[in-house]
Amino acid sequence: MRERLLEGVPRQGVILLSALLAVLLLVPAVASDYLLTVGILILYFAYVGQAWNLMMGYAGQLSLGHALYVGLGAYAAAALYVHFGVTPWIGLWAGMAIAAAAGGGIGYLAFRFGVAGVYFAILTIAFAEFARLGFDHWPWVGGSAGLFLPVANFANNDLVNLRGSPTMFYYVMLTMTAAAFVLCHALLRSRAGYYWLAIRESPEAAQALGVDLFRYRMYVVVLSAAMTSLGGVVFAFYYNNLFPEQVFHISRSIELILAPIIGGIGTLFGPLIGAFLLTTLAEALGEAVRAVGIDVPGVKQVFYGVCLLLVVMFLPDGVWPPLAKALKLDRRSADRSSER
Amino acid sequence: MPASILVNVAVSGLLTGFIYGLMALGLSVIFGVVRVVNFAHGEMMTIAMYLAVVLFSAYHLDPLLMMLPIAAVLFALGYVMQRGLINPFIARPEHSQFMLLVAVALIIVNSLLLIFGPDARSVQTSYAYDSFQVGPIIIDATKLYAAAAAAAVAAGLFAFFRYSLTGKAIRACADNYQGALVVGLDVTRLYALTFGLGAACVGAAGCIMVLLLDVTPALGPSYTLLAFVVVITGGLGSMPGALLGGMLIGVTEALAGLLFTPSAKSMFAFGMLVLVLLFRPQGILGKSAS
DSSP: OHHHHHTTOOHHHHHHHHHHHHHHHHHHHHOOHHHHHHHHHHHHHHHHHHHHHIIIIITOOOOSOTHHHHHHHHHHHHHHHHHHOOOHHHHHHHHHHHHHHHHHHHHHHHHHTTOOTHHHHHHHHHHHHHHHHHHHTOGGGTGGGOEEOOOOOTTSOBTTTTBSOHHHHHHHHHHHHHHHHHHHHHHHTSHHHHHHHHHHHOHHHHHHTTOOHHHHHHHHHHHHHHHHHHHHHHHHHHHOEEOHHHHSOHHHHHHHHHHHHHHOTTOSSHHHHHHHHHHHHHHHHHHHHHHHTOOOTTHHHHHHHHHHHHHHHHOTTOSHHHHHHHTTOSHHHHHHHHHO | OOHHHHHHHHHHHHHHHHHHHHHHHHHHHHHHHHOOOOTTHHHHHHHHHHHHHHHHHHHOOOTTTTHHHHHHHHHHHHHHHIIIIIGGGTTSOHHHHHHHHHHHHHHHHHHHHHHHOSSOBOOOOTTTTOEEEETTEEEEHHHHHHHHHHHHHHHHHHHHHHHSHHHHHHHHHHHOHHHHHHTTOOHHHHHHHHHHHHHHHHHHHHHHHTTTSOBOTTHHHHHHHHHHHHHHHHOTTOHHHHHHHHHHHHHHHHHHHHHSOGGGHHHHHHHHHHHHHHHOTTOSSOOOOO
């Protein structure tokens, strides 16, 4: 299994990944509480970005409503915990099942009725907005007043109920991000992975070669939805409060897809590097405007928007592809070392 | 519930729908010709709304009279945006265009927040509380003027596309891009003109909207979404479709607000969008792709 997973990965890549993992494992030992929370955010965006990337980057289905799956996972696990005391380790299965069903439902409707491209993107927004308004008027989950989890006791980490310190959440998120990375890597080398790439490049050609478009599109939507919902479960237990207005809002969906787009769509490293760059950029801008003394609401976001604008204008494929080329880690170098 | 209340609410929704229609018309024109979805549409409307508020509070200029100058400002903004920012993205994939306009939207919302702060601003006209009575129906004067202004702007735009040479040239670009190039049309300039016209539409809609609605910087994104709902319901790229979609959504929202709860009214608009996407993806008046 290990041999298969490492097949075709250039040596530098293995070394770089091991070094990265070692650094990430050591972060809580040296980082302050503030840096640790930044680290959790980075890992969270890397994780959900990876899940979204699966659908858009590999299978070419542009979803602008992924906040729906985050929210369904978050609300399912949190509501089960608050109302019945069910541990999130069971609740997450409920969350994944509900999100997968929602993703499957949307995918079924879209792919059966031939809703594609911009229309598909807007359909996903519509369902997320529908859920936002629906949860706003659903008293059992707190409605617009929000759903609150009992606040964590930082003194002892309770992994069973996911109550504890940022350090615990950091390692939970790190595990999930690493697992998502390995899973996506393995998927890309599977039959389904190659089918997805074929569908992304040319649905007609893929279909002509006998790829069942409907079935493989459904697989990717359901998988991406289920993965994204897990991020939502951790989100709920980390922040301890959920408001439909915040969780399902379109700006959450946009925020979630920035990392893979800036990092490089359809690449494994894209979501990681994008999440790192964007989160540190946002934090650094916050620090900078405070230091200069122009900390007025809006300043930080204007700079952030300008940075986004510059990246999309000058790096159309994102940050990772040119960087990978420079480090000789890109696909072409990888293929060369594996072909021989 | 007496029928007269239903009719009153429906008429009021229909009038609001004209403004929705005008706003969506801008989005539809841009998509129909340039094939770029303007994800900063609602944000551009808030720029116009703030311009109207500033002109009103500084010089007491009525927003309806300022509609043309403000639309001209938005036209210039749209023209420059298309020329400088969007044109290089025309051949890029959808997600890339989307990112660009999301960044533009983010900059607009937060620049407005910087300049005007988060508080709601409004315009108090002398006719704010006037109304007309037609039989059992009471019509809000502001809404009637607003709808009339929206209809006038839309009619002007229809006439431009139908009768003017430039309008015909723009339609030619939308119909057959390569053909337009072959006959020597300056497509880049026509695209910029189109984007400017779309922006002018939403600018005019903003001036009218400010009579009915307080403006905050955060208003933008929800109106971008509303414009999508309207345009897709009516048919993306179809001009009469945008107006029809606006009226339909206006009435739907108004009735849903009355019969259920006002905060859930958009749910019905989104529900309608989903139904249209599934059963008539090209929209009610849109042309079928096949």
